[in-house]
Amino acid sequence: MTNLKLYFRILNMKYVARQIEKGLLKASRHFPAIILTGPRRAGKTTLLKHLFPKATYVLIEDPDVIARVRSDPNGFLDELKAPVILDEIQNVPELFNYIRTRIDRSPNKNGLWFLTGSQEAPLMKGVTESMAGRAAVFQLFPFSMAETPKAGLLRGGFPEVLAKPGMERIWFRSYIQTYLERDVRAVSTIRDLATYRRFLSILASRCGQILNKTDIAAPLGVSVPTITQWLGILEITGQIILVPPFFENFGKRLVKSPKLYFVDSGLACHLLGVESEKALAGSVFLGPIFEGFVASEIVKEQLNSGRERALYYFRDQQGLEVDFVVPLGEKCLALLEAKATQTPTPEMGRVLLQLARNIDTYDTTAYVVHRPRPKASPLSVLCSGVQAMPADRMRKMFEDKG
Numbered sequence: 001m002t003n004l005k006l007y008f009r010i011l012n013m014k015y016v017a018r019q020i021e022k023g024l025l026k027a028s029r030h031f032p033a034i035i036l037t038g039p040r041r042a043g044k045t046t047l048l049k050h051l052f053p054k055a056t057y058v059l060i061e062d063p064d065v066i067a068r069v070r071s072d073p074n075g076f077l078d079e080l081k082a083p084v085i086l087d088e089i090q091n092v093p094e095l096f097n098y099i100r101t102r103i104d105r106s107p108n109k110n111g112l113w114f115l116t117g118s119q120e121a122p123l124m125k126g127v128t129e130s131m132a133g134r135a136a137v138f139q140l141f142p143f144s145m146a147e148t149p150k151a152g153l154l155r156g157g158f159p160e161v162l163a164k165p166g167m168e169r170i171w172f173r174s175y176i177q178t179y180l181e182r183d184v185r186a187v188s189t190i191r192d193l194a195t196y197r198r199f200l201s202i203l204a205s206r207c208g209q210i211l212n213k214t215d216i217a218a219p220l221g222v223s224v225p226t227i228t229q230w231l232g233i234l235e236i237t238g239q240i241i242l243v244p245p246f247f248e249n250f251g252k253r254l255v256k257s258p259k260l261y262f263v264d265s266g267l268a269c270h271l272l273g274v275e276s277e278k279a280l281a282g283s284v285f286l287g288p289i290f291e292g293f294v295a296s297e298i299v300k301e302q303l304n305s306g307r308e309r310a311l312y313y314f315r316d317q318q319g320l321e322v323d324f325v326v327p328l329g330e331k332c333l334a335l336l337e338a339k340a341t342q343t344p345t346p347e348m349g350r351v352l353l354q355l356a357r358n359i360d361t362y363d364t365t366a367y368v369v370h371r372p373r374p375k376a377s378p379l380s381v382l383c384s385g386v387q388a389m390p391a392d393r394m395r396k397m398f399e400d401k402g
Contacts, residue, residue: 016143016147017147018043018047018140018143019146019301020047020138020303020304021051023138023305024048024051024138025051027136027138028052028114029110029111030110030136031110031111031134032103032106032107032110032111032112032135033103033115033134033135034048034111034114034135034138035115035117035127035131035138036114036115036117036139037116037118037119037120037123037238038120038141039141039237039263039264040118040178040179040237042140042142042158042159043143043159044140045057045059045116046159047140048116052083052111052114054083055085056080056081057084057085057087058086058087059087059088060086060087060089060092061087066092069092070092070094073094073095073098077095077098077099077102082112082113083114084112084113084114085114085115085116086113086115087116088116088117088118089115089116089117089126090122090126091186093122093123093125093126096129096130096131097130099113099115099130100130100131104134113135115135118183118237118238119236120139120237120238121232121236138303139303141264141300141303142159142263142264143157143158143159143162144157144296144300144301144304145297145372145391145392146301146394147304148162149392152265153265153269153280153289153371154168154265154269154276154277155266156264156266156269157264158171158175158266161266168266168275169270169275172266172267172270175267176200176267176270179239180193181193183237184196184233188233190230195220195221199216199222199227199230200271201271202216202219202220203216203234203240203260203262203271204268204271206260207261207262207268207285207288207289207291208259208261208288208292209259210255210258210259210315211231211257211258211260212257213227213228238263239264240260240263241260241262241295241296242259242260243258243259243260243295243311243312243313243324244258245258245312245313245314246313247312254315254316254317255315255316261291261296262292262296264296265289265292268285268292272285274289287340290338290371290391291323291340293338293391294324294336294369294391294394295311295324295338297391298311298324298326298336298394301394301398308327310326310327311324311326312325313325314335314355320351320355321351322335322352323337324336324337328365328397331361331362332363332364333363333365334365334366335352335355335364335365335366335367336352336369337352337367337369338369338391339369339370340370340371341370341371343370344370344388345382346382348382349382349385352368352386353366353383353385356385365387365397366385366387367387367397368382368387369389369394370390370391372390372393373390379393
């Protein structure tokens, strides 16, 4: 039995197609190398093994393998039969130089090297310096609602969480421990992991808020520069999304700090101690968690379909605030309010109309995104100029604009 078949049998799940597959397959026909980054356990390895089942697979995480690569990189590569999947290549970024040399020897041969990494910034540095023009770069997040109906607010979208009902608490606890011991220490020389773990929980309680580093630093007893460094680690390792304010002021003074969300709502719920649908429904964090879920779904759709990652919020000094501003093409914007209800009301669209009236340089569409309900219509008119849209139908927003 192959390792891949054994993996699926252990998880008792069938392979679930990913939206990003089409882009990966197309790129493999035009580029010698594919770089796939994203959070740990998002499904990168499973995806590549499924798409390229004949590729030689090597996990570069075992100390013996890393030592072998560093002692004799050419000898290591000579033993591999192309195409090759090199998993967690950020552990030996110097290998990029040797792969580049081999690509340059046969520049017309495509789809030979498939490289994954859980730490985007160090990996991208290697790509920029060694693989420019030779590699197509993709980022994979956990499952979206468009990919599987099992993805949701409480459990998030990590494949193993969705495959093991009832094991979420144990899985997330183990995930955080592994993340702290591997990814965090690999990116930075953080010694006090207990404080960093508390930082994660405090950060989860700030979901949907405008980032205030001083407010986060105070209860931890650390400096603002330390918080800046730790936020950078979370961005590098694909755990958070920082949403900047929209860059045009429409004649208004704007707030300049970003808003913060977790990529995976299930992880955010775990950090907040929310462990059931009932607890989530009664939690003061329901609204912010749903808002973050919507942000993540938008970014997933953009990344998976090959669009530019572009997500903003709007808030001016007078207090007018719209949760999300999403560019949809040439001078087109979608204005979104995220509401954790299954019954949106016309009043929820008021701020969208207020902002839309102040925009004359863009065509705008406005949506109140709400929690899905069974057998609901994809879109419905909430009030003149505003549509109600279930969170699991947000793809339509992009499809309508091509």
